[in-house]
Amino acid sequence: MTELKKSLLILIGLICLATACLAGAVYSNKLTSTENTALEQTPPVRSLYVTGNANEKTTIDVVEIDGKEYLIASTNRGVSICEK
Secondary structure, three states: OHHHHHHHHHHHHHHHHHHHHHHHHHHHHHHHHHHHHHOOOOOOOEEEEEEOOOOOEEEEEEEEEOOEEEEEEEEOOEEEEEEO
């Protein structure tokens, strides 16, 4: 009878541990998606289009993320980001 009680206690403990891990994973995932939504950038406040020559075009966007403005310069060779 004592072996049965020990096995039952171990089983209950493992079930509680698995439930706690699952609840923590679900809560963590929900928290991460909420934080990501809060950090999404707004549409560009201003956009400038600069044409140096016919082959290269530069677009400069001013975006606001978490209350700070950033300049994002895009060319056909890459993107550059800096704080305004």
